Amino acid sequence: MNSFKNIRDQKILYIATKNSDYLRLTQEIRMLREQGNEVTEISSPSKSYFKRLLYVYRKLLFTDISDYDMSFVGFAPQLVLPFFRRKLKKKPLAIDFFISLYDTFCYDRKKFRPRSIPGRLLKRLDRKTLAAADMSVCDTKAHGRYFCGEFGYPAEKMNVLYLEADTSIYYPRETSPNEDFTVLYFGSVLPLQGVEVILKAIDILKDEKGLRFIFVGPLGKDNSRTGENITEYINWLSQDELAEKIASADLCLAGHFNGSIMKAKRTIPGKAYIYHAMGKPMILGDGPANHELFREDGKSVYFCNMSDPQALAELILKIKRQEKS
Secondary structure, three states, X not given: OHHHHOOOOOXXXXXXXXXXXXXXXXXXXXXXXXXXXXXXXXXXXXOOHHHHHHHHHHHHHOOOHXXXXXXXXXOOHHHOHHXXXXXXXXXXXXXXXXXXXXXXXXXXXXXXXXXXXXXXXXXXXXXXXXXXXXXXEEOOHHHHHHHHHHHOOOHHHEEEOOOOOOOOOXXXXXXXXXXXXXXXXXXXXXXXXXXHHHHHHHHHOOOOOOEEEEEEOOOOHHHOOOOOOOOEEEOOOOHHHXXXXXXXXXXXXXXXXXXOOHHHHHOOOHHHHHHHHOOXXXXXXXXXXXXXXXXXXXXXXXEEOOOOHHHHHHHHHHHHHHHHO
């Protein structure tokens, strides 16, 4: 990423409220250090978000910003800058604007209406957070365009840093061939993921012989499907166990498949990076962000219309027949 290459030989204070082993944090700190920067990190390994916030706030209260050349606020700068903006702005400030609270709570999860009081407050918080930053990074070009347009942030200050998979866990490995063509999906069942599209595709294919689905995530018993294909549901797996399941699959579903939520079109699902790192064939939602990094090749990357379970089912069958022929 060019913006990181322009930050060299600096003393940087890196602040993040996410747990300190979160991959996005370790990725950014590694990239900053690769440019010869001296990075001091303020973050906490606690599993409690509240405890992490208290730790970060307490450390910042007693940190002398004059000891550093610049500060970098990682994941969720909206939770830091309202309280420490004046202090951090004494030196150049960079942020990772990974998510918009306004977009997430008003359009993705639909907790508030955009023009409600909470919605307007969240939009103002996002705008003021971006306005404080001398440089920002986001996860895709599509997201960057949206953030700049929605919150009035200068495009020349916005940079893209794509996610990456943890290749110490997710890497190619040999597995025994499956008797049935096995399709895997894992996720936290958020609305933008379009799980309902996957379930409807499973319904369409429920009696297709030689086909098996594995679904990893908190789906709930009411949503489970049955049929000739003997679908397997797993509520949770460790990352190492998940990697083994992915390795054993013939095809992986990346998404996002919900075409009615714009955020689904502006983001590349984290699982796509994992599947790619493991060398697994995958189906991506046909959204602008996915096209930034991936190209359909008819062998390892396939695109499917979003919000279209029939198209997803037909594509799965096409790939199954292609692989088994």
